Amino acid sequence: MRIEGYNIVLEVLEGANLEMVIALNDPHLMKYAGRVLQQNHTLETQTEWVSKVNANPNQRYWGIYELSEFAGTIRLDISNSVGLISLWIIRKFQGHGYGVEAINLVTDYAFKYLNLHRVEAGVLPENTASIKAFQKADFVIEATLKERQWSEGKFVDEIILRRLNVL
Numbered sequence: 001m002r003i004e005g006y007n008i009v010l011e012v013l014e015g016a017n018l019e020m021v022i023a024l025n026d027p028h029l030m031k032y033a034g035r036v037l038q039q040n041h042t043l044e045t046q047t048e049w050v051s052k053v054n055a056n057p058n059q060r061y062w063g064i065y066e067l068s069e070f071a072g073t074i075r076l077d078i079s080n081s082v083g084l085i086s087l088w089i090i091r092k093f094q095g096h097g098y099g100v101e102a103i104n105l106v107t108d109y110a111f112k113y114l115n116l117h118r119v120e121a122g123v124l125p126e127n128t129a130s131i132k133a134f135q136k137a138d139f140v141i142e143a144t145l146k147e148r149q150w151s152e153g154k155f156v157d158e159i160i161l162r163r164l165n166v167l
């Protein structure tokens with residue numbers, strides 16, 4: 001499913017690309033990604049990962065493009081009819097509003113086409129950019145889960161933000 005926004009387009013990922021592999025191996029960019037993401041990604045491991053995600057009916061995985069340039073990824077994980085969004089934007093494209101736009105596009109898609117009632121995100125407390133991006137996309141902070149994530153060698157709290165379908 002291709003989703004057209006104002007400044008960006010979301011295209012279902014068919015495979016991996018070099019920019020994606022470089023970004024995933026960037027420890028600064030992935031600092032807040034939690035323990036599920038490790039380094040040493042290659043085109044092969046990433047292609048395999050994308051196929052695995054695409055084969056799962058409860059997951060949607062899009063590339064974020066500015067014009068035709070790859071700018072990041074956004075994923076929607078559905079569990080018990082609740083959507084969970086995670087995303088990252090390549091550093092040179094950060095701060096242009098693309099994160100907020102991508103979150104809005106995927107949340108609207110989840111409400112309108114997947115009939116979900118609730119979409120969430122789990123963010124580390126010091127990840128102010130991400131918290132702000134979700135808040136700007138009308139998510140509200142709902143809870144702090146104690147020591148829910150693993151980051152830089154220790155368990156850390158996770159902030160849960162959510163948006164409900166109020167239509």
Ligand SMILES: CC(C)(COP(=O)(O)OP(=O)(O)OC[C@H]1O[C@@H](n2cnc3c(N)ncnc32)[C@H](O)[C@@H]1OP(=O)(O)O)[C@@H](O)C(=O)NCCC(=O)NCCS
Pocket residue numbers: 029030032033085086087088089090093094095096097098099100101121122123127128129130131132133136
């Ligand atoms: C979080 C992230 C996706 C935001 O994407 P983005 O495209 O840079 O964000 P936007 O340009 O849409 O900005 C959204 C708001 O966040 C704020 N923001 C952006 N970068 C920031 C930073 N480094 N520090 C503090 N606030 C920041 C801005 O204030 C902006 O609000 P404003 O328009 O009022 O200034 C991006 O920074 C990123 O990829 N981070 C690394 C991976 C990550 O943390 N992913 C989220 C895990 S759930």
